[in-house]
Amino acid sequence: FYTWNPGAADSRRGLGLGLALCKSIVSAHGGVITARDNPPHGTVFGFTLPLEEVKLHE
Structure with missing residues (x-):
């Protein structure tokens, strides 16, 4: 994992694990x-989850 352009934003360095964790949870x-690309700068991330009926125990 790595952080690209670490001087951007608020100058705090992350570990680059955020998207990996999100992918694990969503998967x-x-x-x-x-x-997807978001010209002229950046990226747009999204996710989908299957829709299932939740049965409550009564």
Whole structure:
């Protein structure tokens, strides 16, 4: 994992684990993470999760 352009934003360095953690959580729930270019700068991330009925125990 790495951080690109660490001087940007508020100058605090992260470990670069955020998207990996998000992918793990979304995948564990049967979902998919997507990324697309956002010209002229940046990236747009999204995710989908399967819709299932939740049965409550009465």
